[in-house]
Amino acid sequence: MLEDEWLKWKLRHGSREALARVYEKYVDAMLTLAMGLLNQRAAAEDVVQDVFLSFARSAQDLRPQGSLRSYLATSVLNRVRDSRRQQRRQACREAEFCRSAAMENVNWMQMINKTGKGVAWYSFASKIQIAVDSQGRIIYCDFNDGRKLVWNPGSQDIYESRISPTSQTMARVNGPFEAFTKMFDSLEAGNGWKVTKGLGTYQDRKVEIWTANRAKGESGLTSTWTMYIDVEKKLPMAFTDDLKGSDGNVRPTAETEFRYPETGPADIYAAGAPKSAQIKPAPEGQPSGEQVPPK
Numbered sequence: 001m002l003e004d005e006w007l008k009w010k011l012r013h014g015s016r017e018a019l020a021r022v023y024e025k026y027v028d029a030m031l032t033l034a035m036g037l038l039n040q041r042a043a044a045e046d047v048v049q050d051v052f053l054s055f056a057r058s059a060q061d062l063r064p065q066g067s068l069r070s071y072l073a074t075s076v077l078n079r080v081r082d083s084r085r086q087q088r089r090q091a092c093r094e095a096e097f098c099r100s101a102a103m104e105n106v107n108w109m110q111m112i113n114k115t116g117k118g119v120a121w122y123s124f125a126s127k128i129q130i131a132v133d134s135q136g137r138i139i140y141c142d143f144n145d146g147r148k149l150v151w152n153p154g155s156q157d158i159y160e161s162r163i164s165p166t167s168q169t170m171a172r173v174n175g176p177f178e179a180f181t182k183m184f185d186s187l188e189a190g191n192g193w194k195v196t197k198g199l200g201t202y203q204d205r206k207v208e209i210w211t212a213n214r215a216k217g218e219s220g221l222t223s224t225w226t227m228y229i230d231v232e233k234k235l236p237m238a239f240t241d242d243l244k245g246s247d248g249n250v251r252p253t254a255e256t257e258f259r260y261p262e263t264g265p266a267d268i269y270a271a272g273a274p275k276s277a278q279i280k281p282a283p284e285g286q287p288s289g290e291q292v293p294p295k
Contacts, residue, residue: 004068011059019056026069027052030076037080047083051075106235109176110259115252121264124175130264130271140268150282151273158273159282176258177234180210180227187212187225202228202237220246235260 003025010018030051034044051072055062062071111120113134120131127143140149141163151158173179187193193214200209210227222244228237241254265271 007068008062011062014060019059022055022068022072023052026072029069030072033073033076034080037077038083043083047076047079051079106175106260108261108264110261110264112257112259114255114257116254121261123264124173130268132271136272138268138271138273140271149268149279151268151277156274156277158268158277158279160279161282176236176260177229180229180236184210184212184227199231200228205237206231207237216243 007018007022011022027048030048031044034047035041038044038047055072055075107123107125109122109124111122113119116134118131118133120129122129129139129141129143131139131141133139136153138151141147143163146163148161148163149158150161173182184195188195191214193212195210195212197208197210200207202209208229208231210229212225214223215221216223224240224242224244226240226242228239229235230237236258238258239254239256240252243251243253245251269275269277
């Protein structure tokens with residue numbers, strides 16, 4: 001302590017010899033402390049170097065209470081905390097960048113109906129959806145111009161109609177996470193749905209679990225929609241729709257799995273409609289074109 005008091009006096013008078021003595025006396029102890037905190041020699045050396053450089057720049061103005069060892073140790077601790085905060089912020093920025101890049105790179109989303117055995121593709125770039133249902137019917141929707149095409153198995157005609165206005169919201173979403181966020185937000189805004197969100201696992205991956213519950217009139221049944229979203233990639237993985245009766249029994253009514261292929265069907269013909277099929281207006285009384293029986 002006596003030497004420290006002498007060194008502090010010398011430092012206040014600009015003594016370079018005092019600076020050298022402080023460094024010689026405490027550098028090993030500070031390096032050991034930083035190593036114990038960081039467990040990386042290179043990072044520990046950087047922290048100690050920064051501490052002594054800062055100490056040297058402000059030595060004449062310092063009025064540390066107690067020993068120089070305690071003052072330097074506190075400086076090392078603070079610098080390690082700052083370093084860890086910077087590393088966490090950088091990791092968060094990198095993780096967010098990776099998530100954003102992954103989401104920006106998603107063009108096609110494939111939806112596989114594991115209950116009804118249907119499959120659909122949606123392009124967020126082209127704003128088109130092509131679905132093949134369990135009966136083999138192919139439905140093509142272009143959300144840019146509102147056109148819908150329907151081909152029924154065995155038919156030589158493709159019927160054209162208009163997409164319902166409520167479905168046009170798909171033209172205004174740019175990715176799968178945004179699409180389902182808007183869907184659950186609309187449920188929460190009304191219609192008797194109660195939405196909850198939490199964390200869990202799905203197929204050994206950490207996921208956000210979004211759940212929407214609604215009682216179905218006087219039937220005693222409760223409908224539950226559940227969405228599983230990959231926490232890291234912010235991409236939907238699966239969706240389920242279950243009915244729970246008053247007796248507590250749960251009956252699955254729908255289960256959809258989401259995949260993200262590089263591409264999908266270019267048009268209704270690429271999805272399976274015969275090349276010879278001709279596009280014509282849907283018959284009167286069938287504006288959707290979906291219920292037209294095959295020829």
